[in-house]
Structures are given as structure tokens and as C-alpha cells.
Amino acid sequence: MTQLIKTAALSVDFERDAMSLKAHGALASMVQPVIKMANQRLAEEKPAQVRLKDVVASTWLPPIPSGPFKRLLLNEAHIAIGRPVPQTVSIEVTRQCKAKCGHCLIKEGEGELSHDEILRVIDEALEMGACIITFTEGDPLLREDIFELVRHVDSEKAVVNLFTPGLEMTVEKAVKLREAGLYNLIVGVYSTSPEVHDGVRGVAGAFDKAIDAIKIALNTGLMVTMSCHVLSGQVDRILDLYKLATELGVQELSVWEGIPETAQERLTQIEREKIIDIYRKINSTAGGPRLFANTYFEGQLLGCMAGRRWMHIGVDGGVRGCPYLQESLANIRECHLRDAWKALRRSGKFDGLVCTCPAQSLFSSRI
Numbered sequence: 250m251t252q253l254i255k256t257a258a259l260s261v262d263f264e265r266d267a268m269s270l271k272a273h274g275a276l277a278s279m280v281q282p283v284i285k286m287a288n289q290r291l292a293e294e295k296p297a298q299v300r301l302k303d304v305v306a307s308t309w310l311p312p313i314p315s316g317p318f319k320r321l322l323l324n325e326a327h328i329a330i331g332r333p334v335p336q337t338v339s340i341e342v343t344r345q346c347k348a349k350c351g352h353c354l355i356k357e358g359e360g361e362l363s364h365d366e367i368l369r370v371i372d373e374a375l376e377m378g379a380c381i382i383t384f385t386e387g388d389p390l391l392r393e394d395i396f397e398l399v400r401h402v403d404s405e406k407a408v409v410n411l412f413t414p415g416l417e418m419t420v421e422k423a424v425k426l427r428e429a430g431l432y433n434l435i436v437g438v439y440s441t442s443p444e445v446h447d448g449v450r451g452v453a454g455a456f457d458k459a460i461d462a463i464k465i466a467l468n469t470g471l472m473v474t475m476s477c478h479v480l481s482g483q484v485d486r487i488l489d490l491y492k493l494a495t496e497l498g499v500q501e502l503s504v505w506e507g508i509p510e511t512a513q514e515r516l517t518q519i520e521r522e523k524i525i526d527i528y529r530k531i532n533s534t535a536g537g538p539r540l541f542a543n544t545y546f547e548g549q550l551l552g553c554m555a556g557r558r559w560m561h562i563g564v565d566g567g568v569r570g571c572p573y574l575q576e577s578l579a580n581i582r583e584c585h586l587r588d589a590w591k592a593l594r595r596s597g598k599f600d601g602l603v604c605t606c607p608a609q610s611l612f613s614s615r616i
Contacts, residue, residue, distance in 0.1 A: 251314040254322060261322055263314050268292070268304065270313075276326065283325040286550065294532035297500040297539040298472060307541055308410075308433045308474045308501045309381070316405035317380040324378050328558070335560035335590055338374040339383040339572060342367060342398065344564055346387025347416045349451030352508075354575065355386055361564045364394050366582065368401055370562055373586035375406045383410040383435075385572070386564060390417040399429040408432035412476070414450060415462030423469035434466045435474045435503070441489045463497050473499045474541075478507035480514040484523050487540075495537045503541040504528075508573055508608050521548070548604050555607060556599025560590055568592070570599055573608035 254261040259276040261284070263269075268291045270284045290306060298305040303312035311317030324334040343361050346353070362370070371382060382402050389395050390413050402409045411426065412435040426434065436459055439449045443456035450456075466473045475494045479486060487504055494502040504524065509515040516524075524544045531540040547553050555561075555570030562568060567577030568589040578596050579589035593599060598607075 253314050253319045259326070261319075265304070279326040279329040280322055282329070283322065295535060295539055305472070305500065307539060308435075308472060309503070309541055309546075311380055311408045311432075315408075317408050320378060320380040320406060324380065324558075327378070333557050333594065334378040335374065335558065336379060337381040337383065337554065337559045338370070338379045338562065338586075339385055339559070340367060340370060340562045341386035341564035341572075342384050342389050342395065343392045344387055345391040346414065347391075347452065348388070348414045348455060350414075350449060351451065352449075352510075353387065355564050358565065362562075362566060362581075364397070366566065367398055370581055370586060371398070371401055374560075375403060377587055377590065380407045381410065382407050383412065385412040388413050388417055390422055396425045396429045399426060399431050402430070404430050410435055410474075412437070413462065414455065415459035416450075416452065416455060418458075418462035418465050420465055420469065423465050423471060426466075427469055427471050431471060433472045433474055433500075434462075435476050436463050436466070437476050437478075438463075438490065438493070439477055440486060441493050460497070463499060467498055473497075474501045474503050475499045475538075476503040476505065478505045479516070479524075480507040480509055481516050481520060482514075483507075484516075484520045484527075487524065487527055491531060491538070491540065499538050501539045501541055505543050506606060516544075543606075547606070552602040552604050553607060556593045556596075560586075560593065570607070573606070 251263045251265065252260060253263055259274040261280065262271045269288045272280050272284050296304050296306050297308050303315055305312045311321055321336060324336050327334050341355065344355050344358060374382060384395065384398065389411055399409050399411065409431050410433045411431055415436045438459050439446045446456040447453055463473055463475060477490055491502050506516055521544050524542050528540050528542040528545050555574060559571050560568060561570065561572050562581060563577060566580045566582040568579040568581060569577055570593060579592040581589060
């Protein structure tokens with residue numbers, strides 16, 4: 250048994266053998282909903298990885314037990330009393346990228362956050378209670394200081410994820426990421442067809458480089474998530490991608506709903522239900538990687554996290570609810586991150602439980 254939290258009013262224990270969490274004390278009721286939810290997932294679904302000292306239920310969550318997971322539980326207590334905390338803070342650290350994706354929203358702009366600005370965002374995010382920091386857009390591996398940025402995140406407070414299209418990975422970079430304390434590397438793969446993937450990236454050979462990046466990272470000892478986006482008509486692609494993820498040995502395949510550009514590309518309710526069926530079948534079957542699906546995680550389980558548990562910092566410092574919502578409600582170059590979070594919360598755009606993606610809803614209102 251590992252004690253995650255011990256105070257006069259609340260204690261939370263983790264029984265590793267039973268794979269369950271138990272809360273005690275006067276304030277136990279505040280975290281009971283998330284404890285129940287976590288225990289149900291641990292009982293019904295395979296974890297992404299079981300390590301010597303901890304269990305990774307999903308690569309999108311801190312390991313159990315850990316300082317970041319303890320903070321997640323305390324954050325949930327704050328949320329229960331109506332004081333939402335940005336548990337996940339994602340930061341666009343660069344416009345640089347060798348890919349030429351047609352859907353990229355930042356390739357036409359200029360400038361990016363400085364080293365000191367990103368350090369300040371990290372510090373202020375940790376001060377507010379963040380337990381997951383994600384570096385993204387366009388390709389963070391093209392920033393020379395990315396290893397310093399990863400290292401700057403206090404591992405007792407938050408885990409660090411890093412997204413890359415996989416075009417710039419080398420053994421040296423993978424080793425530096427591991428030594429800097431990277432928790433999880435996320436590599437986007439759109440299809441098992443090299444031609445389809447290369448077409449999305451706009452670069453010949455992009456698929457092979459992404460697969461090589463995954464292999465290098467795994468061989469270096471990094472945890473890896475293979476990530477994809479699906480639109481209408483592409484749901485069957487998930488099983489092919491899962492087969493590839495299994496062959497590669499990644500810890501998790503992550504499936505996100507893509508933002509459609511036409512009415513025909515928008516996922517139907519039947520397709521969303523099929524994604525959930527695939528999610529449940531894969532995660533209840535022993536062996537192979539875990540499957541993450543935001544259709545389930547942010548649909549049925551927690552609801553949309555944008556502006557509720559998630560805050561996104563754009564490459565220009567603009568603050569949004571998530572990467573898919575393009576309206577900035579503050580800028581970190583003009584205020585403390587705490588004030589930016591207050592601006593999100595006071596906007597009224599992120600109230601209540603929402604089980605559909607607001608970005609999808611914004612799209613549907615235009616067609």
C-alpha cells in the first residue's frame with residue numbers, strides 16, 4: 250500500500266496488488282467521484298504500462314503513485330467545490346516544422362514565445378496546480394532549448410508530454426529527452442499507408458521517419474504514444490493503426506476526433522459509438538497497447554476539458570481553452586497565467602458539463 254495523500258481531513262491510499270484507490274477522512278467525499286472513476290477504469294481496462302514503482306493507467310495521466318497524481322487528486326477536490334484548476338497546460342513552443350500539413354493553423358504567422366516566456370508559463374502553471382505540461386506545435390524538436398524546457402518542469406509536480414511529427418528524431422535527441430525527464434513522447438501517424446500519411450504531412454518519406462522516431466524513442470527507454478485524428482469514413486482505420494501500434498510496441502494508441510472542414514467529414518453519432526465500442530473491446534483485452542479515445546474520455550467520462558481542466562497557450566502567447574478553439578481570451582505576454590485562467594472562466598464559454606466538442610459545435614453552426 251502506498252499513501253498518496255495524508256492530511257488530518259483527507260488521506261488517499263493506493264493498493265498496488267488490488268489496483269485500487271481508497272479515500273478516508275472528512276474530505277473523502279470531495280474526491281470520491283474521481284476515486285470511483287479511477288477504480289472502475291483500473292478494474293475494467295488494461296493500463297498503458299506497469300512499471301517497477303508505479304502504474305501508468307494512461308499516458309495522458311500521471312503515474313500512480315507520484316507527486317503529479319497526488320496533485321491531480323487535490324485538483325479534483327478543488328473542482329468539486331467549484332474552483333476549477335488547469336490540470337493540463339499545453340504550450341505551442343515553435344512555428345518551426347519540416348512538415349507542410351494543410352490543416353496547420355500557425356504556419357503563416359511569425360514569431361514565437363521566448364525561452365524566458367516559456368519558463369515563466371511553466372512556473373506559473375505549476376504554481377496554479379498543473380500536473381501535466383505538454384509541449385507542441387509545430388515540431389518542438391526544432392527548438393534548441395527544448396531539453397532545457399523539459400528539464401525545467403519539476404517532476405514532483407507535473408509530468409511532461411511532447412508532441413512531434415517525427416521528422417527530426419535522432420538517437421542523441423531521444424537520449425537527451427530521456428535524461429531531461431520527458432514522461433511521454435507523442436508521435437502523430439495518420440494512416441498505415443505511407444502515401445496517405447505523407448500526403449497529410451506534405452512531405453515524402455514522412456511516414457518512414459515517424460515510424461523510425463517511434464522505434465528510436467522506444468529503444469532509448471522513452472514511453473511513446475502513437476496519435477491519430479479520425480474524420481467521418483475513417484473509423485475503420487483505427488484497427489489498422491492499432492495493429493501497427495502493437496507491432497511497434499508503443500504504450501498507447503491515442504485517437505482524437507479530427508476537426509472537419511466539410512459537413513461530410515464530420516463524425517456521425519453511429520461512428521462515435523463505434524469508436525467507443527472499439528475502445529472498450531481493446532482495453533478489456535489483455536496484451537497490446539492501451540487505446541485512448543477522446544470520444545470516450547471527454548465525451549462519456551469527464552466531458553470536455555477545455556477551459557475546465559485544460560488551458561492552451563498559443564505560439565503567440567494567446568490563451569485558449571484547448572488547441573482546437575481558436576479564440577484567445579488573454580495573452581501571457583500581458584498578464585499572469587492565473588489572470589488568463591480567470592479570463593477563460595469568466596467568459597462563460599466553459600461552464601457546466603459538455604459532452605460534445607465545442608470546436609465541432611462551432612463548425613456545425615457554420616454549415
